[in-house]
Amino acid sequence: MGKVQKQNIIDINNIVFSLQSEYAEKIKNFAERILDINLLSVAPNLSEDIDDLDITEKLMLLREFSLSEEERAKEKEEAITFEEALKEVGLKIDDLHD
Secondary structure: OOHHHHHHHHHHHHHEEEEEHHHHHHHHHHHHHHHHHHHHHHHHHOOOHHHHOOHHHHHHHHHHOOOHHHHHHHHHHHHHHHHHHHHHOOOHHHHHHH
């Protein structure tokens, strides 16, 4: 993330924090519409389902659909199994059943 992008995030956060909740909600809705446009530009087949997705789902899909083939291959190569992730934090599958 670049310096300008970081500063934009700080500025937007400070602006929204100082606004009445009504205006902050309008900014959020506007940002979500921009997110929808970006998502539909990379995944036009989602047009019918986009209203059923929450913001987190939209962000995850945008990230996934925006990955290049090289990035996908790298993520697949670096991926670990669920069991390996549990081992890293000192758990076993059986620990989840309790």
